[in-house]
Amino acid sequence: MIQADRLPLLKTSFLVMDLLAIAVVFGARISNAAIPERRAQTSPPVERPDSVFALALQDYDGGRFVEARWAFESLANSLPRSSPLKPASQLMWARSLYRLGDYPAAESAVLPLTQETGTGTPGSAFAAHGRFLLGLVCWRTGRFEDAIRNLHAVCNSSVVSETAKRDARLLTLASVARVEHVDFAAFDTSQAAFVRDVLQLNRAIALFNASQMTAARLVLEQLQRSSPDTPFASEVAALLADVKSYERTEIRLAVVTPLSGEDSTSGAALLDGVRFAFERLAPPGLSPLVTKSAATQVETIHAVEGFARDTTVLAVIGPLTTENAIVAGAVANAMGLPLITPTASGEGVCGIGDNIFQLNLTARAQGAFLASVVADSLRAQTVAILSTYDPHDQALSSEFARVVREKGLIVIAHEHFITGTTDLTRPLSAIRRAALQRTPPPAEMDTVHFMPEINSIDAMLVCSSHEADLVAVAVQIPTQKIWTRVVGNATWGNSSVRQQAGEAAEGVLFATTFDQSYLEARNFTDAYRAERGNEPMLATALGYDATSLALQAISTGARTRTEVRRFLADVKEWPGVTALITMAPDGCNRNAMVRMIRGGTIRPVSDWQILSRAATRSATPQVGQ
Template identity: 25%
Template sequence: MRKIICSLVSLTATVIVISAVAGAAETLPSAKDGLNRALDLYNSERYEEAANRFAYLANIYPQDEYQTIFRFMAAKSLYKAGRFNEANRGFYNFIVDFPNSSYLAEAFFYCGHIAYKSGSFRECAENYLKAISIEPNSKTAEIVLANLEPLLNNDLTLSDLTWLAQNVAQYDGEGVVKYYLGQKQLESGDFKSALISFNAYLSSHAKGKYAVEAKQAIDLIQDSNTTRPITIGVLAPLSGSYSEYGLNLVSGVKLVFDEIAHIGGRDIELKIKDTAGDPVRAAAAVKELASSDPAVIIGPLRSESAVAAAVAANCIGIPLITPTASQKGISSLGDAIYQISPPSEELAASLAEYAISVLGIKEFGIISPGDFASRQVTSAFSSKVYELGGEVVATTFYESGQTDFGNQIKPIHDVLVMKTEEKIAAGEIDSLIYYDTIAGKWLDSKAWRVSLGALFLPGYSDELAMLVPQVRYNVIDTRYLGLFGWDSPKLVDRIGNYIQGAIFATDFHQGATGTAWNDFNHRYRQKYNREPERVAALAFDAASLVKTAIQNGAVTPDSMSAYLNKVQNYQGASCMINFKSTSRANNAVSIFQIDGHSFDELK
């Protein structure tokens, strides 16, 4: 009996299952009927049920012609139900699986909505732009644009708009980002960048939706530019070890613009920044100046700071003229970087060649500042000496601010003592010079007076005023060679008895003759009641070039660069200046000799 009951139960269960399957087969809707029922649920705002129904249909009809509708509407129903994360996944999966669907633009549109709700405004704008790019002239694009415009105007930052312009430009077929970026830049006071953005928009959308507004904005900027001051940045070390030179640089610039404070009806505004001789501060100062939209920057003083400032200025797009920095290659750091003072390496090589070829000197020593630029100069001098058959017996370096140079002089003296001993042994020198006949012993070698063909000292005048007497104290007889640091009346006044016959190479000499120099010299002494030095004269020439450029209409960075690139045979107070055929690095070199209180030009 138990077996019969079990069999009946099993049979009954089988019949029920078969009947259920048969019933399901009878009630399973067609894809089209299922779509209509699901749409009825959606239109009745029963979004949760609609989402489930569309997802169910997508699963049971994977190959049906309505598959894209099922998938899209499932995501849209989730969105309407407020299940945004699930809806977002649904839309993105739809975009990936159906890249050619007619619902693609709408899918991006809803992804944008979801991003907006989560506060991701940049992502929202990116999705809106993609939606518009798919059907740019459709009703959908018109609706999307109506949502995009207030987003660009009110919610996105200047940084967001800049990012969009740089990274999703391929989707901005209407130029809407370019236009609103220009508006945001205009609001922030960045007129230069706004002008670039509006012009970029008009170049590709001359008859676009925002063309009239863009032209009006350009007119507004240009009208503003005719009344705003023309800003000129000045970088100089006004504190620290090189502050005296920094003050001279500023004095040279101010001599030009204190006397002509207005050009073409616009004020000239000098923005002066202290670099303290520090490259990091120089680069930071350039970035600070950028907010004032300067037409050009003059400075800084030394090469290390100039390199940092030139890189920063080039990145921002501001022309920079360094009057005095002379490291080779600074002008190559950007298309609007200019050097008035020739590379010190060229000056050093020219001096070495003159010393060997004209003066017949074959043996040299070097005591140089230890900074990178000075080491490059030292290398150029040494290379030319060896190239021409000479010898550098010793090279030493000192730190900025150093006052005791004994450790730098001693190695040179020691080498010369050894060479003297060799000459004594060879009978070339009378040994009695170094022998104390009364005490019956050799003099201490530290007291030996030794000779050296020439000692190359490429430092600054304040360093030389301390260094040269210490060389004499260490009983080294030599002829001094140097660069522009020697071209200083103050140096001659302080240690003139030590440096007679010293020879130096420079691009400028303050005792020059000619109308330009005489005019500058007179004006400088009248204003500051002191003799002008090299730094002031070179800075004056840089400022005079800028003044001439402005008088010729170069009031923006681009027009300033265009003008300076054409400068050729400009006779300044300090030297002749050429940028046109010299890769923006001037190349004037002269050689002088100190004679009494005069500087005689030798070459």
């Protein structure tokens, strides 16, 4: 939008301007009461009109418009026409009625100020301010052509301040914009020329807001040539300066994503999220997106090299996969181009350099986040870990173990299993034995018939990228009488896990980055569904967030790659649609959301105190409850 300090053309506040200073000097007279021999001749004290006017002004300034209205009306009707307070009282009476919302009465009260036979003269300052008030009344009552006539008189008046003229010009711009079809025959020659200037200026404003800078400049330059003495000369000059500034500093964002091949569906979803953010949030002056389709690493390298050589490109959104993000990041960082990868979740991306930012949580970031949840929110003291041998799960569980140990927690056991294993007795029994070694039961009870319950594990991390693994673990934990709070990765939130595991998954806490119970996510989904007609994918939401961050950097004044990089590096608790985003010093997002499975549905955690170690110790232990 147009900057408020440069060109306040889009203001919609049409409040009445401050009252002009009125100086009324009365000749000094000696009061009878001041001379002893005349005291008997003094009449009862009468309020002076200037005192009544001053008190009424205090009521008006204090928002007591009813009291002000009656005082000003009394003065306007009682003062002689020769009194300098009469036109001021007439104007303030009308203004009070306007502030009370009685527009017809306000119009009737102010009309005498603007007529030849009325109070004062039509060329006076009071008459000009009366015409402005008439313009406001006509605006409020939908008589936009009448508003234009009155405001035209104010704009061409020689007795009102520049502030008053500016307010009149702003209201004129809005009034002309509200007229569906301008009938120039309804105006005199001067008024018609005035309206033509407004139409051209409104057109230039619309072109500017649509980022059509060249077209806006041509319209403004033509207006300067055809109407050099237009009352809108200052607005035209200021807008033209802004247009030329944007033309000199062309800036844009670029996107690299696969639009063909096996990843084309996700790539298209990412691009759609980028475009959706651009359509809704792009500031004026930003050039259209530059999009390159790149499926292979070689194609990605060539695309990013091209973006880096284009000095108008301030940042790149993409690529889709970790493999492509690594090679793209190496090129972008070497050439000083900020790159935000929305969807890549593997390791080795954000650590490339200061210009690389990774929005989607890596496995290690998820592990560190879950460790903080267990230690700080659940206030656990002991944990167990069960994960697959998958590299992603290994990275998550290893980082979880490292961070909880740093926070002073005890890792009772850290077990693994092969993806697809259906019988998990071995790793679960190992966890059980490790717990019993810490708190051994009486010897006679640890038998098949008297299997003691395990209550010494405050939380257990269970992570796998495969839904069947999580279902198997959830169902078999109770068979080992291990009662603990299960926490895990985002796969726990998949509907098939909840449906197949049933009550066994009740109370599981998991980290996620896109949940409809989150207000920002819900608003985004509703807007996307209304415009696109379908549900957004996770890649769409991540692409939207990455683009929103880059656009906010530009909207807040970033005009160079260095400024964009600095903005991204300072992002803390930024409300994205996927989560509250916080960039760590290495450029990785470290934030996610925690959700709980309750009643087969996903719900936010409303009270961590209830879930904490102290609360669960005093309750009957059950899996995840």
